[in-house]
Amino acid sequence: MGLGRYIRAAARSAGVVLVLGAGTGVADATHTGLGDTPRPIIVAQLGPVGNAENAVGTLIVRRADGRVDQLRGKGSLALYEGDECRTERASRAYIKLADGTQVAMNEETTFVIRSRTERAKGATRIFKMLGGEMWMKTQGPKSIEVETPVATAAIKGTEFNLQVLPDGKTVLTVIEGLVEFGTPFGTCPIPASSQSFGERGKRCTRPAKVDPAAATSWISGVVTQ
Amino acid sequence: MPSRLRRHVLWLMLAGLFTGCATAPPAPPPNVQNRIYIANESGNSVSVIDANTLEALKTIPLALKGAHDMALTRDGRTLFVSNLLSGELAVLDTGTYTVTATLPTGNRCHSIALTNDEKQVWVVNIGENNVSIIDVARLRVLGTIPSVGKLPGHIRFSKDGRFAYITSQEDGQLTVIDTSNHQIIKTIAVGKLPHFILPSPDGRYLWGGATGERHVYVIDMTTNTRVKTIDVGPKPQHIAFGVRGMFGPFAYVAVEDANEVVVIDARPNELKVVDRIAVGAKPSGVSASPEGGRVYVSLQGSDELAVIDTGTHRVINKVSVGLKPVGIAVSH
Numbered sequence: 188m189g190l191g192r193y194i195r196a197a198a199r200s201a202g203v204v205l206v207l208g209a210g211t212g213v214a215d216a217t218h219t220g221l222g223d224t225p226r227p228i229i230v231a232q233l234g235p236v237g238n239a240e241n242a243v244g245t246l247i248v249r250r251a252d253g254r255v256d257q258l259r260g261k262g263s264l265a266l267y268e269g270d271e272c273r274t275e276r277a278s279r280a281y282i283k284l285a286d287g288t289q290v291a292m293n294e295e296t297t298f299v300i301r302s303r304t305e306r307a308k309g310a311t312r313i314f315k316m317l318g319g320e321m322w323m324k325t326q327g328p329k330s331i332e333v334e335t336p337v338a339t340a341a342i343k344g345t346e347f348n349l350q351v352l353p354d355g356k357t358v359l360t361v362i363e364g365l366v367e368f369g370t371p372f373g374t375c376p377i378p379a380s381s382q383s384f385g386e387r388g389k390r391c392t393r394p395a396k397v398d399p400a401a402a403t404s405w406i407s408g409v410v411t412q
Numbered sequence: 413m414p415s416r417l418r419r420h421v422l423w424l425m426l427a428g429l430f431t432g433c434a435t436a437p438p439a440p441p442p443n444v445q446n447r448i449y450i451a452n453e454s455g456n457s458v459s460v461i462d463a464n465t466l467e468a469l470k471t472i473p474l475a476l477k478g479a480h481d482m483a484l485t486r487d488g489r490t491l492f493v494s495n496l497l498s499g500e501l502a503v504l505d506t507g508t509y510t511v512t513a514t515l516p517t518g519n520r521c522h523s524i525a526l527t528n529d530e531k532q533v534w535v536v537n538i539g540e541n542n543v544s545i546i547d548v549a550r551l552r553v554l555g556t557i558p559s560v561g562k563l564p565g566h567i568r569f570s571k572d573g574r575f576a577y578i579t580s581q582e583d584g585q586l587t588v589i590d591t592s593n594h595q596i597i598k599t600i601a602v603g604k605l606p607h608f609i610l611p612s613p614d615g616r617y618l619w620g621g622a623t624g625e626r627h628v629y630v631i632d633m634t635t636n637t638r639v640k641t642i643d644v645g646p647k648p649q650h651i652a653f654g655v656r657g658m659f660g661p662f663a664y665v666a667v668e669d670a671n672e673v674v675v676i677d678a679r680p681n682e683l684k685v686v687d688r689i690a691v692g693a694k695p696s697g698v699s700a701s702p703e704g705g706r707v708y709v710s711l712q713g714s715d716e717l718a719v720i721d722t723g724t725h726r727v728i729n730k731v732s733v734g735l736k737p738v739g740i741a742v743s744h
Contacts, residue, residue: 303515303551313516315553337555355558371532371545371554371594387555388593 235265236300236312237284241411244278246292261411266300273297274319279409284312288329291406293320293350303332320350322406324363338385341367345379348402357385360402361394442507444488448708449506449741450697450717451479451493452734458482458493458504459717459733463701463742466719466729470509474502481523481566481739485530488743492533494521501535503551506743513551517544523566527591528573536564536578543567543578557594561587565607570633571615577631579606579620586620588636598636602629608650612678613661619678621648621665628665628676630683640683645670650697650740653678654722655704662686664707664720666695673698673709673720689725691718699740710737 239246239258246258251269258264258280266272266282274280274292282290292298296319303311311330314321325331328344336355340347345364351357359368360382368377373390377383381394382402447469448461456477460469478497484490484506491504499521503513518537521544525534532554533546541564543557561580568577569591576589580599584606588598604624611618611633618631621644628648630640646669653661663676673695675687693713700707700722707720711730715737719729 301516303513305513305551306510307512315516332552334553335555336558339552339554341550341552369547369552369554371547374547374554385555387557388595 235267235285236270237266237282237288237290239264239266239272239280239282241281241409242274242278243280243409244294245275246278246280247273247275249273268300268302271297271299279405281409281411283412286329287326288331289322289324289410289412290314291322291410293322293405295319296321298333316349316351318351318353320348320405322346322348322403322410335385337387338368338370338391341369343367348399350402355387359383359385359391360397360399362399362403441489444506444743447488447506447743448699448717449482449484449491449743450710450733450737451482451739452715452736453478453480453496453738454736455479455715455734456495457734458491459737460506460509461717461731461733463706466731468731468733471734472504472509472511474511476500476502476514479738482741483524483526483533484741484743485526486744491741492524492526494524494535496520496522496538499537499539501533501546515546515551515553517546517553518542518556522564525567525569525576528569528571534567534569534576536560536567538563538565543576557589560589560596561585561599566609566620568609568611568618570618571611575633577609577618577633579609581605581607581623584622584624586618586631600631600636600638602631602638603627603641610651610653613653617680619651619663621651623647623649623668628663639680642676642683642685644674644676644685645672648674649695650699652698652700652707653704654700654707656722656725660704662722664698664700664709664722666691666698666709668694668696668712671695671713673707675725687725689720689727691720691727692716692730697738697740699742701742702744708740708742710740712736712738 241261242258248256249271274296280292297317299315301313314333316335324346331342333340335351335357338357343365346362348360361377363379366377368391370385377394382397383394384392446463448463450459458472476495476498478495480496481494483492493502499519500516505512517535519539522536522538535544544553547554560578562582565579565581578587584604586600590597603622607623609620621628627641632639645667649666649668652664661678663678665674673689673691677686691709692711695709696712697710709718716730718727721728
């Protein structure tokens with residue numbers, strides 16, 4: 188078994204996919220003596236990202252291959268990279284990621300589960316949020332980002348609520364910890380018990396003090412832990 | 413020599429050795445000058461060619477599908493590659509030929525451009541009719557610009573950075589975006605299936621090809637109006653600017669269904685076809701060497717890179733690359 192194949196097999200057993208850089212043994216690769224040792228980077232988990240554990244109403248999951256699964260009430264629906272999760276009107280859902288992070292979806296919310304991989308930093312979980320409202324609570328520092336049409340929230344180990352309005356305007360409420368909130372016009376740290384707005388064509392607003400409980404009252408009855 | 417003195421001498425010698433190691437100059441970064449990069453769309457890879465010797469240096473597998481367009485940083489050390497089928501951007505360290513990061517942008521990410529300050533990469537997602545804006549330092553998608561046109565094609569910035577231009581293939585128009593607020597300020601009809609665009613060397617004009625027709629068009633970027641349409645032949649693709657000794661600039665247009673590169677005198681008071689160069693099957697991507705003396709053409713019909721000498725307008729070499737070569741980037 189060649190070294191590249193061995194690494195790929197080992198990665199599969201560990202539940203990861205590899206991108207191999209220079210010198211991977213690919214047939215058409217020429218050699219220059221530069222970096223001919225395979226250097227894998229993790230690009231995505233092959234196994235489930237987490238499980239949907241509760242749905243008040245219906246959680247609709249569209250897989251990367253186009254198939255659709257649903258969860259109604261309590262249960263365990265495995266979620267994978269590339270899945271699009273959607274709640275309709277009067278539906279809410281609760282998801283627990285493999286690393287213990289808790290996610291709740293309010294009604295009329297849609298996001299896609301993706302990831303970025305960097306050789307130096309490893310994998311970052313990305314929720315590409317198309318609309319609606321989500322709550323998230325991590326267990327310690329995590330590499331998680333939430334993209335909205337106008338802004339990105341990078342989580343530093345925290346609890347927060349993010350709402351995307353129909354015009355893309357994004358409302359971030361940090362309950363605990365710190366979130367790095369950015370638009371294409373600038374990035375700013377948002378501390379606990381504060382709120383910031385992201386709007387197309389503008390910097391995110393300065394953090395303003397708020398009562399975080401008001402922003403998360405909707406998670407009652409759907410978060411099971 | 414007393415043993416204590418010998419120990420002292422030994423310690424001094426060792427200290428000298430370590431001091432010498434600590435002050436040794438760091439190894440210089442690998443040379444990345446004078447290189448040609450070709451995105452192989454069906455090969456899912458990037459070919460690297462030495463521009464001086466035209467030798468193949470490396471084929472970099474991307475582990476993503478549909479390598480299409482590229483943007484190279486000014487220092488030549490970081491190459492961004494859009495992967496049309498995967499909808500992901502690959503980030504390459506050109507010094508080590510390695511993929512250092514991959515990130516999702518949008519459905520069928522098509523073309524890419526670095527902002528003039530190189531702080532952001534704008535990626536056109538043809539499957540979502542939008543543009544993803546990526547922070548280069550953090551590799552985060554910071555936001556999107558929606559509804560930039562149906563089936564958006566290529567993107568380029570004006571030389572002052574105030575405007576972004578995006579072709580809209582289904583609409584047959586060019587969309588102009590104010591980069592200070594991301595608002596669409598104008599659309600310009602340019603013909604069926606407009607694809608590639610490129611500012612002229614002086615930064616005043618934007619040149620583009622309408623692949624659904626036979627012409628290239630020239631936009632005056634100071635007024636955002638079309639000033640000329642030039643018939644070149646069926647399916648004009650990418651464009652590059654070169655010079656012929658004292659003369660120029662000339663626009664070199666890959667005309668895919670004619671298997672030619674058509675040469676246009678690009679001086680504003682001329683704008684006429686002056687030569688046609690047979691290059692091989694299905695020319696697509698075109699780029700010029702920094703000084704403008706060589707024009708590189710990707711040939712999708714034979715998986716080669718053709719090299720044109722602008723002084724003689726002859727094809728002086730062809731180099732094998734990967735399957736279905738498209739975009740070309742050249743380092744200084």
